[in-house]
Amino acid sequence: MKQPAILPFLLFVLLAFCACAKPAEAGDPSKLVVYVYDSFAAEWGPGPAIVKGFLKASGIEIELVSSGDAGQTLVRAILEKKTPKADVIVGIDNNLAHRAISEGILLSYRPSGAGKVPPELVLDPEWRLTPFDWGCFAIVWDSEKLESPPKDLEGLTSPEYSGKLVIMDPRTSTPGLGFLAWTVSAYGDAAPDYWRRLKPTVLTMTDGWDSAYGMFVAGETPLVLSYTTSPAYHVENDHTERYKTLVFAEGHPLQVEGAGILAGTMRLKQAKAFVDYLLSPEVQALLPTTQWMYPVDPSIPLPASFKAAPRPAKLLKPEAAVPVAMIDACLEALGRK
Amino acid sequence: MRNSAGWRVRLAVAALAAGLALVITAFFIAPFVSVIALAVPAGFPGYGVVRTLCFTTVQAFASSGISVLVGMPGAFFVARRIFPGRGLLLASSAVPLCVPPVVMALGFVMFFGREGFANAASEAILGVGIFQFLYTAPGIVIVHTAYNFPLVVLIVGDAWAELPGIQEDGARTLGASPARIFFQVTLRQLAPAVGAAASLVFLYSFFSFVIAMLVGGLSGSTMEVELFRAARTDLDSGKAGVIVIMETAVSLLVVGAYAMLESRASSSQISARSRGRTRKRLSLSELPAALAYFALVVFFLFGPLGSIILRSFVERNGYSPSTAFGFGNYIRIALSPSFLHSLGLTLAAAGTAALFAVIVGAVFLASSRNARIKPFAATLSFLPLAVSGTALALGWTRISAGTDSIFFPPFLIIAAVIASSSFPLVFRPAAAALGNVPPSVFDAARSIGADAVDTATRITMPLVSRALLSGAAMVFAIGVGDANAALMLGSGAETLSLRLYRYIGGYRFGEACALGTILFLASVAVFSLSGGRRDAL
Numbered sequence: 010m011k012q013p014a015i016l017p018f019l020l021f022v023l024l025a026f027c028a029c030a031k032p033a034e035a036g037d038p039s040k041l042v043v044y045v046y047d048s049f050a051a052e053w054g055p056g057p058a059i060v061k062g063f064l065k066a067s068g069i070e071i072e073l074v075s076s077g078d079a080g081q082t083l084v085r086a087i088l089e090k091k092t093p094k095a096d097v098i099v100g101i102d103n104n105l106a107h108r109a110i111s112e113g114i115l116l117s118y119r120p121s122g123a124g125k126v127p128p129e130l131v132l133d134p135e136w137r138l139t140p141f142d143w144g145c146f147a148i149v150w151d152s153e154k155l156e157s158p159p160k161d162l163e164g165l166t167s168p169e170y171s172g173k174l175v176i177m178d179p180r181t182s183t184p185g186l187g188f189l190a191w192t193v194s195a196y197g198d199a200a201p202d203y204w205r206r207l208k209p210t211v212l213t214m215t216d217g218w219d220s221a222y223g224m225f226v227a228g229e230t231p232l233v234l235s236y237t238t239s240p241a242y243h244v245e246n247d248h249t250e251r252y253k254t255l256v257f258a259e260g261h262p263l264q265v266e267g268a269g270i271l272a273g274t275m276r277l278k279q280a281k282a283f284v285d286y287l288l289s290p291e292v293q294a295l296l297p298t299t300q301w302m303y304p305v306d307p308s309i310p311l312p313a314s315f316k317a318a319p320r321p322a323k324l325l326k327p328e329a330a331v332p333v334a335m336i337d338a339c340l341e342a343l344g345r346k
Numbered sequence: 347m348r349n350s351a352g353w354r355v356r357l358a359v360a361a362l363a364a365g366l367a368l369v370i371t372a373f374f375i376a377p378f379v380s381v382i383a384l385a386v387p388a389g390f391p392g393y394g395v396v397r398t399l400c401f402t403t404v405q406a407f408a409s410s411g412i413s414v415l416v417g418m419p420g421a422f423f424v425a426r427r428i429f430p431g432r433g434l435l436l437a438s439s440a441v442p443l444c445v446p447p448v449v450m451a452l453g454f455v456m457f458f459g460r461e462g463f464a465n466a467a468s469e470a471i472l473g474v475g476i477f478q479f480l481y482t483a484p485g486i487v488i489v490h491t492a493y494n495f496p497l498v499v500l501i502v503g504d505a506w507a508e509l510p511g512i513q514e515d516g517a518r519t520l521g522a523s524p525a526r527i528f529f530q531v532t533l534r535q536l537a538p539a540v541g542a543a544a545s546l547v548f549l550y551s552f553f554s555f556v557i558a559m560l561v562g563g564l565s566g567s568t569m570e571v572e573l574f575r576a577a578r579t580d581l582d583s584g585k586a587g588v589i590v591i592m593e594t595a596v597s598l599l600v601v602g603a604y605a606m607l608e609s610r611a612s613s614s615q616i617s618a619r620s621r622g623r624t625r626k627r628l629s630l631s632e633l634p635a636a637l638a639y640f641a642l643v644v645f646f647l648f649g650p651l652g653s654i655i656l657r658s659f660v661e662r663n664g665y666s667p668s669t670a671f672g673f674g675n676y677i678r679i680a681l682s683p684s685f686l687h688s689l690g691l692t693l694a695a696a697g698t699a700a701l702f703a704v705i706v707g708a709v710f711l712a713s714s715r716n717a718r719i720k721p722f723a724a725t726l727s728f729l730p731l732a733v734s735g736t737a738l739a740l741g742w743t744r745i746s747a748g749t750d751s752i753f754f755p756p757f758l759i760i761a762a763v764i765a766s767s768s769f770p771l772v773f774r775p776a777a778a779a780l781g782n783v784p785p786s787v788f789d790a791a792r793s794i795g796a797d798a799v800d801t802a803t804r805i806t807m808p809l810v811s812r813a814l815l816s817g818a819a820m821v822f823a824i825g826v827g828d829a830n831a832a833l834m835l836g837s838g839a840e841t842l843s844l845r846l847y848r849y850i851g852g853y854r855f856g857e858a859c860a861l862g863t864i865l866f867l868a869s870v871a872v873f874s875l876s877g878g879r880r881d882a883l
Contacts, residue, residue, distance in 0.1 A: 047833070047844075047847070047848060047851065048848060048851045048852055051848040051851075051852055052682055052683070052684065052848075053852055053854075054848075054852070075833070076743065076833055076834065077578075077739070077833050078578065080578040080579055080581065081578055081739070081743065081833075083581065084577075084578070084581055084583075084740070084743055085743050085746075085747060087581070088743060088744055088747035089747040092747075094747075108581060172460075178559060178567075178571065180571055180572075180574065180575035180579055181559075181571060181574045181575060181578075181579065186579070208564065211564060212481055212563065213481045213559075213560055213561075213562070213563045213564065214559065214564065215556075215559055215560045216555060216556050216559045216560070216571070216574070217556075218851070219448060219847075219850045219851050220448050220451060220452065220556060220560050220850075222853070223448070223452045223455075223850065223855050224452065224455050224459075224560070226855055227452060227455055227456050227459070227461070227657075227855075228461040229455050229459045229460060229461055229462075239853075242853050243853075246662075246853070247662040248662070249662070301853075333580070337394070343564055344564045344565075345564050345566070345567055
């Protein structure tokens with residue numbers, strides 16, 4: 010009986026790549042450890058340029074550590090509260106800010122560029138979180154697939170848009186939750202009734218932004234929940250203006266992302282320098298075409314492609330988290346529960 | 347007379363393998379226990395969750411049942427017939443394992459969606475788009491079946507190829523009809539493999555998240571959504587722990603029911619010397635049925651897969667008349683600075699995971715004392731597959747928060763994490779194969795002085811090598827497609843699948859489809875390699 014050939018093959022693979030696999034670098038005491046969400050650290054995200062730029066500007070090395078989405082990163086920081094392994098956490102948005110602050114994992118620090126941040130973008134009066142970019146949730150439409158788009162949230166419920174919208178589940182997605190908060194701010198307690206009227210328009214509700222937006226660019230639906238800035242990406246990279254943002258009269262919910270210094274850091278001075286650096290013109294100018302968000306410093310010129318990303322006249326800043334009962338009532342009205 | 351030097355070497359190898367098996371199983375047990383330990387103070391999560399649990403179970407049960415029905419003809423063809431495309435059918439078992447669900451879901455949308463190829467073709471021919479199953483509850487079952495039935499073809503096909511056919515011949519001589527032979531002889535002999543395959547599809551469908559949500563429209567929601575909400579959105583670890591216990595209990599209950607059915611149905615034993623029948627060419631009378639079957643396979647599986655591959659050659663987002671085709675996405679992937687490192691890391695991690703899983707599977711087999719495994723043990727052996735990836739990720743986050751960094755090469759840790767939750771793919775089909783070996787074979791070995799190490803290395807392992815090889819290929823495919831383990835380690839280790847998630851999260855769908863195609867081809871290559879060897883055995 011012959012022995013399986015796969016074993017020597019696997020041994021070969023093992024030996025061949027032992028050499029090329031880098032050893033783990035976590036825990037290097039000379040580096041400032043920064044927790045980020047996954048797409049921040051991607052090759053085309055702002056992470057790599059920030060690491061290089063900060064080293065050049067301050068001589069301090071950074072290790073970016075990503076362990077999934079922002080929620081997962083926050084869970085990690087909370088679990089490590091007693092024995093912190095990182096110095097700074099980046100990517101806590103207004104939805105997660107309350108939890109991060111109430112857990113007591115963040116230190117107050119008002120960075121040197123704080124004066125440039127418009128008051129409506131400030132996440133915490135005590136500056137335990139420093140805002141560094143912001144965006145608005147919006148419905149984006151495909152102008153080659155739809156002739157007349159809706160003008161407001163109510164317009165979305167019109168029968169002519171039946172089966173033409175894809176949104177994300179508020180239980181698993183930040184934009185999904187942002188959309189729900191939008192309807193609650195527009196309709197108050199009557200939001201579940203709105204969702205009942207919206208039901209015929211919703212083709213499906215995906216787990217996250219990526220699969221919904223993938224359906225949209227594949228041409229399956231002409232309307233998708235995304236960001237006001239999404240069309241700018243297509244102008245910049247795909248050289249097309251077919252995708253456009255719908256600006257609704259009732260205003261658009263804000264998403265502000267912030268960074269905070271983790272309590273217990275042994276490198277406070279370096280951590281402060283890093284938070285200062287996030288508000289520097291160098292980083293702020295990097296954000297529009299890496300994060301596809303607006304910089305918090307309004308004096309930073311935007312790239313030409315951002316002409317396709319209209320700024321809504323009215324911005325909605327949710328003051329409190331949407332109650333779980335309201336989320337469940339809206340989902341029930343949609344038939345998803 | 348025992349050759350003492352050779353015996354010592356084999357003993358040392360066995361001891362090393364057993365030690366490694368202990369370490370690898372700890373990689374599953376530690377995060378699992380860490381999560382369920384949270385559940386104690388949390389209490390009952392509410393009736394809404396129970397309703398969701400019922401919906402999840404019913405769709406997974408239906409998906410597994412229909413996958414078995416669809417997979418059985420394929421298993422027959424690959425086990426007993428020679429035909430062109432046999433290797434491709436076997437290699438397609440890699441699809442549910444290595445192509446990330448988000449890419450596959452988009453493949454189904456591109457092919458069966460309202461604007462997809464299938465409906466465009468049917469509108470051109472019939473004037474109406476007839477494929478309207480997406481965004482409905484039956485749609486979940488159809489997509490899970492189309493995606494998972496190749497696993498049934500692979501596992502049942504392997505077992506079928508091993509059946510000696512003596513009993514079938516006996517029944518035929520006694521005048522039994524082909525249908526009666528199939529239901530009363532063949533199916534009973536195949537029961538362990540069918541049970542193992544059905545359990546696997548059930549588990550994959552039960553823990554389906556991206557596909558169930560996208561394809562199911564507004565029909566209902568699965569338990570993974572509730573778990574995700576508790577673990578990542580509400581950050582309620584107590585509730586997450588309760589949901590994990592509920593999910594695991596129900597999934598094991600169904601897998602246990604399959605195991606009970608297996609143990610009742612399978613009463614056959616094959617001779618240790620039998621090597622199954624040789625395969626015949628397709629006869630003319632079988633041709634229409636075979637063609638209809640393969641047309642169905644091509645349409646439902648290769649249609650969506652082909653759409654992904656086609657999309658990978660589209661240069662820009664959005665289809666329009668001016669769409670350009672080319673290798674731009676592949677070139678961009680290949681030219682990115684860390685691509686080669688990601689490729690090396692992925693192959694090393696997946697290859698090592700397969701090696702680890704084979705070793706753990708072999709140790710479990712050798713220590714199961716050769717007899718057919720009891721339903722309880724069979725059920726328990728599925729445990730690592732019956733725990734959701736979201737739960738294990740939460741467990742790892744908790745463990746890594748309380749420990750110092752581990753100074754091992756990342757690929758080794760990734761491999762251990764993947765092997766720890768996927769080794770049942772090696773162990774279960776191999777145990778099913780071993781179940782058909784009469785105990786007299788092992789009694790005979792003992793009577794001539796063979797000890798446990800001799801029996802394991804000279805009898806057990808050679809008898810199950812075919813199943814081990816299939817299992818190793820499956821674990822390799824999982825290793826190639828898994829992004830969870832790499833995420834757990836932090837940014838130092840960017841596997842190809844993690845890159846894929848980053849592409850798709852950053853508007854780069856063309857690159858994501860191109861990378862999905864590369865992951866699929868890498869897995870197919872390993873499947874073909876193991877398949878080729880199996881034919882030579």
